[in-house]
Amino acid sequence: MSGKHDILSAIRxxxxxxxxxxxxxxxxxxxxxxxxxxxxVLPAVGGLARRVADVAELxxxxxxxxxxxxxxxxxSARPDIEPGNVDLAALSDPKQLNGLDLAVLCGEFGVxxxxxxxxxxxxxxHRAVHVAAEHLVLIVPTNQIVHNMHQAYQRLSFDGxxxxxxxxxxxxxxxxxxxxxxxxxxxxxxxxxxxG
Amino acid sequence: xSHQTHPELAAAFTADTERTHWHDGALWFVRSKRDRAxxxxxxxxxxxxxxxxxxAHTMSRLADYLEQFEQNATRLGxxxxxxxDAAEHNQIVHRILSERGVTRVVKSKSMLxxxxxxxPYLQKHGIEVVDTDLGERIVQLRDEAPSHIVxxxxxxxxxxxxxxxxxxxxxxxxxxxxxxxxxxARHALRKNFLEAEAGITGVNFAIAQTGGIVVxxxxxxxDMGTSLVPLxxxxxxxxxxxxxxxxxxxxxxxxxxxxTGQPIxxxxxxxxxxxxxxxxxxxxxxxxxxxxxxxxKFRRSLNCIRCGACMNTCPVYRRSGGHSYRFTxxxxxxxxxxxxxxxxxxxxxxYASSLCGSCxxxxxxxxxxxxxxxxxxxxxxxxxxxxWPKRMAMRLAGKVLGRPWLYRLAGRAGRFTLxxxxxxxxxxxxxxxxxQRELPPMPRQSxxxxxxxxxx
Numbered sequence: 001m002s003g004k005h006d007i008l009s010a011i012r013x014x015x016x017x018x019x020x021x022x023x024x025x026x027x028x029x030x031x032x033x034x035x036x037x038x039x040x041v042l043p044a045v046g047g048l049a050r051r052v053a054d055v056a057e058l059x060x061x062x063x064x065x066x067x068x069x070x071x072x073x074x075x076s077a078r079p080d081i082e083p084g085n086v087d088l089a090a091l092s093d094p095k096q097l098n099g100l101d102l103a104v105l106c107g108e109f110g111v112x113x114x115x116x117x118x119x120x121x122x123x124x125x126h127r128a129v130h131v132a133a134e135h136l137v138l139i140v141p142t143n144q145i146v147h148n149m150h151q152a153y154q155r156l157s158f159d160g161x162x163x164x165x166x167x168x169x170x171x172x173x174x175x176x177x178x179x180x181x182x183x184x185x186x187x188x189x190x191x192x193x194x195x196g
Numbered sequence: 197x198s199h200q201t202h203p204e205l206a207a208a209f210t211a212d213t214e215r216t217h218w219h220d221g222a223l224w225f226v227r228s229k230r231d232r233a234x235x236x237x238x239x240x241x242x243x244x245x246x247x248x249x250x251x252a253h254t255m256s257r258l259a260d261y262l263e264q265f266e267q268n269a270t271r272l273g274x275x276x277x278x279x280x281d282a283a284e285h286n287q288i289v290h291r292i293l294s295e296r297g298v299t300r301v302v303k304s305k306s307m308l309x310x311x312x313x314x315x316p317y318l319q320k321h322g323i324e325v326v327d328t329d330l331g332e333r334i335v336q337l338r339d340e341a342p343s344h345i346v347x348x349x350x351x352x353x354x355x356x357x358x359x360x361x362x363x364x365x366x367x368x369x370x371x372x373x374x375x376x377x378x379x380x381a382r383h384a385l386r387k388n389f390l391e392a393e394a395g396i397t398g399v400n401f402a403i404a405q406t407g408g409i410v411v412x413x414x415x416x417x418x419d420m421g422t423s424l425v426p427l428x429x430x431x432x433x434x435x436x437x438x439x440x441x442x443x444x445x446x447x448x449x450x451x452x453x454x455x456t457g458q459p460i461x462x463x464x465x466x467x468x469x470x471x472x473x474x475x476x477x478x479x480x481x482x483x484x485x486x487x488x489x490x491x492x493k494f495r496r497s498l499n500c501i502r503c504g505a506c507m508n509t510c511p512v513y514r515r516s517g518g519h520s521y522r523f524t525x526x527x528x529x530x531x532x533x534x535x536x537x538x539x540x541x542x543x544x545x546x547y548a549s550s551l552c553g554s555c556x557x558x559x560x561x562x563x564x565x566x567x568x569x570x571x572x573x574x575x576x577x578x579x580x581x582x583x584w585p586k587r588m589a590m591r592l593a594g595k596v597l598g599r600p601w602l603y604r605l606a607g608r609a610g611r612f613t614l615x616x617x618x619x620x621x622x623x624x625x626x627x628x629x630x631x632q633r634e635l636p637p638m639p640r641q642s643x644x645x646x647x648x649x650x651x652x
Contacts, residue, residue, distance in 0.1 A: 003278035004266075007434065007482045011259040014490035019256045021439055022249040024446055027239050045459065094424045095390050113237075113449075114459035127471065128423030131416040131463070149460075150445040158406040158441055161272045161469030163423075166448075168460045171416040175331035175347065177354045178222055179374035184330060185385060186416030186463075 028148035034112035035145045035194055041115040045169030046182050047190040049115075051142070055081060058139070058193050062104075067135040067189055071101035075129055078104055078139060088125040097126055103133035107140040107167075107192070109155065113148045116166035117192060118156070127163045131186040136170065142196040199522070201544035206516035215353075220514040222350060227508040229457025230558065236459075237449070246446045248562035251499040254437055255489060261404040261437045262480065268407025272469030274476040282312035285481045289314060289396070289429055290321055292477050296427060298323065298393040304411070304418035305329040306398025307345050307502055308431050308481060311524045314396075325396070326388045328417040330381055337364050343518030345525055346455045346504035351517050385417075395421035399432035400501070401447060402478075405440045408468040409478065412451065412461040419465055426474035430467070434480050435498040447501060450560035454503040488536050493571045497532045499561040506555035506565055512548050521545060528555035528565045535572050543581045546572035585628075607642050614638045 031037040035051070042049040052058040059081055062068055068082075076084030082104045091097065105124070107117035117138050121127040130136060146152050152166075171186030182188060210216045234240045254261055266276045279285035285308075293301065301318065303309065303325055315325045315336075327336045331348035335341065337360055342348030349357070358372035367380045397418045401410040409430050411418040422428040438444065452458040470476035488494055507513045507527030518526035523534040523542060528549060534542035546569045549555075555565040576582055577590065596602050614622065615638045623630040641649075 003280050003284060006280055007278055007480070007486060008259045008262065010482065010486035011262075011434075011489060014486065016256040016489070016495070019249065019252040021253040022246050024246055024250075024442055027242055027246065028445075029237060029239065041459065045462070097424075098386065098390055111460075116460050116464070122472075126423075128420065131419040131423065148445075149449050150442070153442040153445040156441060158403075158408055158466065158468050161472075163465070163467060163471070165419070165463055165465040166460060167463060168458075169462050171414070172462060173330045173378060173415050174456070175329070175334065175349050176357050176374040176377055178225060178347075178350075179354070181375050181378040183382065184378060184415035184417075185328065185382060185389075185420050 024150060028150040029113055030147045031112050034147050035110075035142045037112040038110045038115060038145045039194060041112065042169065042192060045115045046172050046180070047115060047169040047192060049192045049194055051194045052196075054196070058195055061193065062137065065137070065191060067102055067191070068137075071135070073100050074102045074104070075100060075133070076104040077106050077124060081139070082137075088129070091126060094126040094128050094132070097128055097132035100129070100133045102135045102137065103129045103187075104137045104139070105130060107138045107144075109144040109146055109152070110140045110192070110194070111147075111149060111152050111166070112145055114168055115192075116149075116152075116168040118152065118164065119167055120162070120164045122161070122163040130165075130167065131171070133187055135189045136167075136187040136191075138167065138190065138192045140192060140194055142194050145194070199541060202516070202520055202522075202548040203544065205520035205522065206512075206548070209517040209520055210515060216515055218353075219351060219517060223508045223514045226347070226456060227505070227558075230454055230505055230508065231457075233453035233457040233459065237453070243446055243450055244560055244562050247450055247501075247560060248496075248499065250438065250443050250446060251496075251561055254439055255435075255495065255498060258434065258437065258489065261439060262434060264404040265402055265407060265437060266480075268405070269409075269469075269478055270407070272407050274407070274469055274478050277477060277479045279479055279481045279483070281483050282481075285312045285431065285479055285483070286314050286317040288479050289431065290318060290323070292427075292429055293318070293323055293394060294321065296394070298427065300388075300392050301325045301394050301396055302328050302388055302392040302417075302421040302425075303396040304398065304413060304421050305332055305348075306396070306431055307524060308398055308433050309396065310342065311483065312431075312481070314431075326385070326392070328385055328388065328421055329413070329415060330378060333381060333385065334360065341519070341524070343526065344504060344507055345502050351519065389420050389424055392421065392425055394427035394429065395425050396429045396431065397422060399430050399436055399478075400451070401438050401444060402432055402436050403438055403441050403444070406468060408441070408466050410444060410448075410464060410466050412448070412464050414458075414462045416463050419463055422467075423471065426471060427477075428467070428470065428474070429477045429479065431479045431481060434482055434485050435500075451501055451503055454505040454558065454560040484537055488533075491536070494532065494536060494568055496563045497529065497536070497568060499563050500529050500533075501561055503560060505558040505560065509554045509558050511550055511552065511554070516548065521548065528569065529563065532563075532565060532568045532572065535576065539576055539579055540581050543576050546570075546576065604642070604644070611638045611640070611642070
């Protein structure tokens with residue numbers, strides 16, 4: 001505990017001018033149609049977005065995706081839309097997720113300004129699913145697209161233990177001569193279905 | 197043996213003219229992307245104001261926020277450690293790993309662990325550390341330090357990566373296709389992820405109000421590295437604190453746009469407590485930060501969110517490369533942080549700037565970088581750590597400029613002698629200023645004479 005004591009007293013020894021914590025409530029870009037903006041932004045972050053009217057159309061569109069047609073091992077958090085064939089409860093070790101071809105997960109909401117989707121990965125038995133899968137599909141309701149990040153945080157609360165994140169596009173890197181390569185460590189593609 | 201200064205190392209870098217232009221262009225490309233991203237947000241300047249305001253407030257009550265953070269993180273099941281310096285940080289991380297018999301670790305990007313030289317420390321104690329960010333992996337395989345805080349391998353050409361991967365990962369000889377090379381690294385790193393027993397990450401932001409930490413990556417390596425293993429060690433400097441989760445709205449909007457021109461990083465992961473059945477250890481590191489906090493002129497350097505925008509825009513960084521700074525964080529912000537760590541060792545860095553102020557203009561948290569660089573020059577001169585030729589030249593200049601009669605006399609002497617002296621007597625070893633510069637042709641009259649003439 002002496003490390004803590006020393007650091008805190010070294011900080012408290014310094015006298016800094018007091019400064020008010022600014023209010024961040026009244027800022028943020030707004031769009032005429034946030035859902036349309038969200039769909040328009042996704043290709044810029046390397047992803048793909050499809051608007052679907054209802055679950056029936058979503059099922060049809062999903063079935064036609066190349067990554068769905070070629071997938072052998074699929075985990076789905078929405079069995080009513082995509083049955084999937086991987087039971088996460090049956091995997092004793094998350095490392096068995098390696099080789100998962102496709103994961104279908106639910107997004108709680110999307111953000112129009114940057115194409116990010118808020119995903120509660122702690123709802124899934126193995127939290128690595130979103131990044132271990134070769135391809136990722138997210139489903140977000142149309143009426144759950146917010147304009148900007150300030151609105152996003154107004155919706156969020158962090159009470160208990162959790163593992164949640166914004167996902168904007170597929171895994172990517174430009175570390176070799178600034179050449180963008182999709183599929184660095186995680187999913188090689190991301191398709192977001194904007195439902196309703 | 198004395199260490200090499202920035203001008204010496206920069207001279208070695210610029211000796212390859214073609215590479216210097218290539219490096220300059222690569223960074224300017226990133227800077228241009230940043231400009232486009234910033235312009236797409238009408239409230240950009242307001243965001244910068246807010247970010248600077250939030251940081252100023254946080255720093256004014258940092259000890260309280262650190263305690264609040266520890267309390268909340270502990271409540272969520274994390275274990276919080278406090279490290280006074282780099283050595284203590286390394287010992288804490290090593291103890292956590294060795295107590296659990298861990299010998300294989302994957303690490304996602306963390307400038308703090310670079311600052312503390314954690315990798316060599318762990319390797320010395322028999323623990324294998326694999327950097328999993330592609331750029332970091334490239335420099336690790338080359339046994340080098342990153343040359344940029346966001347783009348660690350920006351100084352390396354794809355042909356060189358091809359050669360490196362041919363030798364280390366068994367890729368096809370002569371292949372330099374980024375897509376192919378990235379795929380090869382993905383395969384190799386996937387194996388490392390699957391063999392690892394623990395994951396180490398840096399931290400972009402820690403939230404006092406919730407006890408959570410946020411890590412931003414594009415590759416997903418922090419998520420992968422901490423979600424397949426039962427042990428996650430997160431290392432952060434004490435300046436990474438934010439009071440409220442809602443403050444992230446401001447900072448996540450600024451970070452990626454400033455860094456690479458993206459609207460947000462691919463993954464912005466909010467860790468609250470450990471993985472179910474596992475452990476999360478959070479190591480809070482001071483390592484000189486509480487001291488900088490007390491320095492009024494340099495305090496704002498602690499606002500830095502490590503976006504790298506000041507490097508991408510800096511005419512000196514772009515043309516001298518990150519390694520010429522010999523410090524974990526290069527560029528303008530590094531040139532402010534380094535002398536705070538060791539003035540004697542890094543005295544040449546505040547001079548690695550034209551003081552053009554572009555760094556200050558792009559900084560998302562409004563650090564007054566070029567003012568701090570100038571202030572450091574004053575501090576270093578007062579502390580007498582500059583080499584004697586520079587000190588003598590400055591003292592001489594001070595004497596001449598402080599006495600109008602001497603200034604006039606020196607001007608007259610200069611105008612006369614410089615016109616007639618042979619070249620070798622003006623440009624030689626004792627005049628390092630003249631190595632790459634030419635004096636303008638000497639005018640026949642001084643400005644004073646010219647002005648007086650005009651008036652009459």
